Amino acid sequence: MPNPYTNGEQDYSRINQIFHKNGIAHKIVTKPAKDATRNGFRLVIPNDEQKQAVYQKKLDSLAMQTAQRDELIYQRRDGDAYVTYGIQEKDMTASSEPIDPKNIEDVTFAHTFGQANVLKTCTSDDPTDPNYGKENTLVVRQTSAGSKINDQGVPVAQPISNKTIQIDKSRYSHISLDKYEGDLTGTSVISSCWDQLLVLDNALEATGKILREYEIKAFKSDAYFQLSKGLRQKFREKLEYGMDNESVLMLGSNEDIQKITSSLGGIDSLLTFAWQDLASACNIPKSVLTGEQAGTLSGATQDVANYYDNIKAIQEELLKPQLEQLVCLLFYAQNVGDGYEDPDSIDWHIEFNPLYSPDDKTQSETTLNYANAANVLYTAGIFNLDQALGFLSSQGNNQIQAMQNIHADSADDFTPEEIEKYESALKKVVHSGSKSNQD
Numbered sequence: 001m002p003n004p005y006t007n008g009e010q011d012y013s014r015i016n017q018i019f020h021k022n023g024i025a026h027k028i029v030t031k032p033a034k035d036a037t038r039n040g041f042r043l044v045i046p047n048d049e050q051k052q053a054v055y056q057k058k059l060d061s062l063a064m065q066t067a068q069r070d071e072l073i074y075q076r077r078d079g080d081a082y083v084t085y086g087i088q089e090k091d092m093t094a095s096s097e098p099i100d101p102k103n104i105e106d107v108t109f110a111h112t113f114g115q116a117n118v119l120k121t122c123t124s125d126d127p128t129d130p131n132y133g134k135e136n137t138l139v140v141r142q143t144s145a146g147s148k149i150n151d152q153g154v155p156v157a158q159p160i161s162n163k164t165i166q167i168d169k170s171r172y173s174h175i176s177l178d179k180y181e182g183d184l185t186g187t188s189v190i191s192s193c194w195d196q197l198l199v200l201d202n203a204l205e206a207t208g209k210i211l212r213e214y215e216i217k218a219f220k221s222d223a224y225f226q227l228s229k230g231l232r233q234k235f236r237e238k239l240e241y242g243m244d245n246e247s248v249l250m251l252g253s254n255e256d257i258q259k260i261t262s263s264l265g266g267i268d269s270l271l272t273f274a275w276q277d278l279a280s281a282c283n284i285p286k287s288v289l290t291g292e293q294a295g296t297l298s299g300a301t302q303d304v305a306n307y308y309d310n311i312k313a314i315q316e317e318l319l320k321p322q323l324e325q326l327v328c329l330l331f332y333a334q335n336v337g338d339g340y341e342d343p344d345s346i347d348w349h350i351e352f353n354p355l356y357s358p359d360d361k362t363q364s365e366t367t368l369n370y371a372n373a374a375n376v377l378y379t380a381g382i383f384n385l386d387q388a389l390g391f392l393s394s395q396g397n398n399q400i401q402a403m404q405n406i407h408a409d410s411a412d413d414f415t416p417e418e419i420e421k422y423e424s425a426l427k428k429v430v431h432s433g434s435k436s437n438q439d
Contacts, residue, residue, distance in 0.1 A: 003194055004188070004190060004191055010079065010185065012078060012115060012116045013116075015190050015191065016077070016116075018190055018197075019077050019190065022197065022201070024197060024200055024201075024278070025190050025193075028076075028189055028193060028282040029077045030073055031284060031288065032072065032076065032311060033070075033071075033073045034069060035355065036068075036069075036072060036311050036319065037065050037066075037068050037069040038069075040065050040352075040353050041315075041353065042056060042350075042353065043327060043348060043349075043350060044350070044351050045348045046347055051338070052348075055327065055336070058330055059326070059327070059330070062326070064323065064326065067110045067112045068083075068322070068323075071112045071173075072175075072314070072318075074112060074115075075175050076177060076188070077114065077188055078114040078116070078188055079176060079178070079179065079185050079187045079188045080114065080174065080177070080179070080185055080186045081114055081115075081174070081175050082112070082117075083110055083172060083173045084167060085107055085109070085171055086110070086111070087099055087171060088104070088106040088107070088335075090104075090334070091103055094166075095166060095167050095168065095171060096137065098169075099170040099171060101332040101340075102332070104333045104334065104340075105334045107330055107336070115185055115186075117141065117142075118138065118140055119139045121137075121138055122135065122139070123135045123136070124136065134169075135169055135174060136168070137167065137168060137169065138167040138169070138174070139165070139166055139167075140165050140167065141164050173321075173322040175318050177189065192281065193281040196278035197278065199274045200274050200275070200278060203270075275290065283310065284307060285306075287303070287304060288304060288307055312352075312355065320352075323350045327343065327348070375388075377391065
């Protein structure tokens with residue numbers, strides 16, 4: 001396979017071809033993107049459950065979970081990815097003009113695309129400028145004109161337009177991968193992992209040859225070579241078919257062949273090294289790449305836990321700011337919810353649903369450990385009862401969170417009876433632990 005990164009530039013058509021034809025390249029591109037978006041997100045408005053439901057429904061209608069999954073795939077495949085927002089305005093303005101919040105009627109779509117559509121991004125390169133390094137305009141071009149159906153029902157290809165479109169920063173979002181000062185574009189993970197992918201591709205080809213030549217049958221016959229080319233081909237096909245998947249070598253009676261092979265001892269170590277090298281380059285653990293790791297983190301190795309921490313960072317650093325930008329546009333929109341509202345006047349935030357759920361046994365053990373820790377801190381006089389309750393409430397275990405009185409979301413409010421029952425149960429745990437320590 002030719003290198004997709006030559007002369008300091010990426011060949012996006014070559015990268016796209018590798019992405020579709022090489023299963024391992026496809027996996028290192030799509031795996032983190034799917035993991036970061038598979039469990040979705042929610043808008044939280046603590047004091048207004050009805051408003052929260054209305055705006056969440058609008059977000060769901062824009063299919064942002066799917067859009068952001070595709071965006072991360074474009075980012076990892078091409079090095080850059082973009083999402084444009086369809087703004088319906090009372091007085092329509094050009095896409096190159098900044099959005100006037102009081103002119104927004106609705107947000108109608110969120111479209112994702114990669115670097116192939118982009119002609120240029122206009123960015124401030126003045127280090128003394130407050131907006132240094134920030135984009136202000138995106139210039140896109142048409143890459144595929146498509147076709148139209150004529151009167152006879154036949155598709156007719158349309159010419160590609162040379163017209164460029166300018167989009168103001170307020171109307172789109174952009175994320176890059178490994179883009180630093182002086183780089184015009186981000187770096188595709190396929191380009192950065194090319195050497196490792198090539199090694200595995202060669203390993204696959206070599207392994208296939210070994211399997212095909214694992215056993216060879218030698219057939220000696222002078223009469224075979226006296227047949228016509230067509231008859232020789234038919235005879236060979238019938239002979240190989242009768243021997244299933246074993247290779248057949250045709251020799252004359254006075255001919256011989258010697259096969260010289262390398263020892264296969266240690267080849268498993270070489271293949272393991274190739275996988276580990278790829279895992280290190282793409283920042284995805286080998287157990288995740290090969291599907292060895294289960295869906296929960298019960299008993300997970302540290303590298304897998306670190307992988308999910310990186311996925312969480314992607315959510316917080318890349319996806320969350322975009323969702324916050326979109327939610328602000330929805331609050332400004334006249335035809336959404338209660339009409340125009342200042343986002344700063346509303347208590348709201350974005351939460352991503354948990355990336356994983358430990359099994360019941362792990363959850364129970366974790367809950368017990370936290371309760372015992374609270375008990376020790378209480379009996380030692382380090383915490384009072386309220387502090388012990390706060391300590392438990394701050395933990396991340398799902399079972400503990402289910403007992404919390406979380407004020408962050410009106411949909412999760414507990415009744416006073418449930419809170420009293422929880423506190424009573426906790427006091428029993430704390431006091432029973434205190435009594436056992438005295439005994």
